[in-house]
Amino acid sequence: MYIVLWHEVKRGLLRRVRSPFEFITESLAVYIFLVVAVFAASGRVPVPSGMTASASGGFQGRAASEALFAFACAFCCLGAVQGASLLATEEPGSAILDQLAMSAFPLWVIALLRDIASIVSFIPSMALIVGAVSLTTGVACPWPTASALAPILMMRLGLLGIGYALGAIALLVKRVGGLVNLVSMAVFALAFVPARQWGGALGALGIVFPYRWWYGLAVDLTFGNKEATQLLAGGAAGPGMALASATTLLYLFAGLLAFGAAFRASLRRGSLSRA
Amino acid sequence: MCIAPGEVVGLLGPNGAGKSTVIAMMSGLVTPSSGRVLIEGYDTVRSRRQIAGRVGAVFDRARTLYPRMTARENIEYFTALMGRGSLRSVAGRAAHWIESLGICRWADTPVNSLSMGTRQKVSLAAALAAGPSVVLMDEPTLGLDVVSSLDLQQLIRRMARDRGCALVIATHQMDVAERVCDRVCIMSDGRALAIDKVTSLLAVFGRRSYRIALRAPVNDAVTTAIARAGARASAPSDRGAVGSFAVDIDLDDDAGLPRALEAIRTAGSEVESVIRREPCLANAFLEITGAGEGRRADVHCALA
Secondary structure (H helix, E strand, O other): OHHHHHHHHHHHHHHHHHOHHHHHHHHHHHHHHHHHHHHHHOOOOOOOOOOOOOOOOOHHHOOHHHHHHHHHHHHHHHHHHHHHHHHHOOOOOOOHHHHHHOOOOOHHHHHHHHHHHHHHHHHHHHHHHHHHHHHHHOOOOOOOOHHHHHHHHHHHHHHHHHHHHHHHHHHHHOOOHHHHHHHHHHHHHHHHOOHHHOOHHHHHHHHHOOOHHHHHHHHHHHOOOHHHHHHHHOOOOHHHHHHHHHHHHHHHHHHHHHHHHHHHHHHHHOOOOOO | OOOOOOOEEEEEOOOOOOHHHHHHHHOOOOOOOOOOOEEOOEEOOOOHHHHEOOEEEEOHHHOOOOOOOEHHHHHHHHHHHOOOOOHHHHHHHHHHHHHHOOOHHHOOOEHHHOOHHHHHHHHHHHHHOOOOOEEEEEOOOOOOOHHHHHHHHHHHHHHHHHHOOEEEEEEOOHHHHHHHOOEEEEEEOOEEEEEEEHHHHHHHHOOEEEEEEEOOOOOHHHHHHHHHOOOEEEOOOOHHHHHHHEEEEEEOOOOHHHHHHHHHHHOOOOEEEEEEEOOOHHHHHHHHHOHHHHHHHHHHHHHO
């Protein structure tokens, strides 16, 4: 399996090298988005010269660095949401999906390997973009602490479950671009508001998405919220963490089941790589 | 239907006959509504993992390749996906097939810069590198020029002979099937109408055909006389080139020829030459699928 993972990583990197224009424009779009988010968070309107964002205050009372961290997390999760559906609709009109389905690995394993490969290629490029944003705006984005990596991983696993569910729909009805965009926008909507202030519609969205609790924990751990650290150290976060873990695993397994069922249904219908 | 190692079987049929569906069922990409497909004893539906690597597939226009990856990268990637061997052996297998199929020159060129013929060879190399015992090909020569098509046909024969691969080819190019296949299955509306060796089908269905050139234009009296002599007359398909002085006749046996020539003379026309036309798979196909009768009726109308 590691050979396939190696080839997936290589394929992802080669795609970027062979299509530099596509890579640069994508990175530029992320960079602009993050700069605007930082300025919005710091309550400043971006102007071309002589401007630096303040380190705290502004939009929803959130520190600009936290906003930057939140959107970096959102971009990190985006790959998980889109991966399986991109695989299911890969190269429309081609028979590549057929070829993948004939392989020794189930389609969901290939999607998982691609997700891991996308993280490998995501980390350096995102680090570069966040570095550039920090240089431009003067707002530093801290690296997540080692303890914050676990909640970020759980966040991604939960959203991977949603990604598999979207992949299942894509296997059956093919054209799911709009739905995937909608889910991606929801991830961004959640990242707009500090985890502590989620309420109303966003609160409901936060419950539906296996994202809210982990995201809040990652923020607290990274930004050194003493209360959260003490809660974790004292084991008081137990019930919340148990519920969040159960929700995340439920999403993941439900997504996997749906994806497997959709794959078998598409074999019965003979519609696997039909455009 | 059983296919032996080293055998090349062609699936022939009009559009919508079910050729590609059969190929997809054999690859495990479509679940059969009834019946089953076994590859080396493994059911394609129940034992998907076991058949991976035992079956290779090549689709029309090399649609199974990533266009921005090079030929070598594509072959290595799809070989790795079959779960066969280590990183080094995957690279070794890819290099071996790149050399065997004569595509060394293009090995490190992105697939989207290659000609269709070379892409099809890359596609074949990707299918063969995992060491399959069965290779399925859906319209492998579609869209290829004459030279590339003949080249690929030679490769197919070589694969069957040298490697002992069982090859199944879905095509509606009769000449390809006639040159490449040991056996053909003629299909229509999802049913197999005939499964036999090409030579056997030609012996049974390939009619004895002659082209008779006359010194005067073919008229109603001539065609009526030919019909009375027990032969079927039709205008040449290349009538524009040969003019109205020639007529094609189909006979059930060679003994019918003297009768037909005598009938033409009796009708007042003079024969200039007679050319025997070898039986071909296309005629057998038309006979078996029933499309032949309609075609002949059309030609008779044109002749009249």
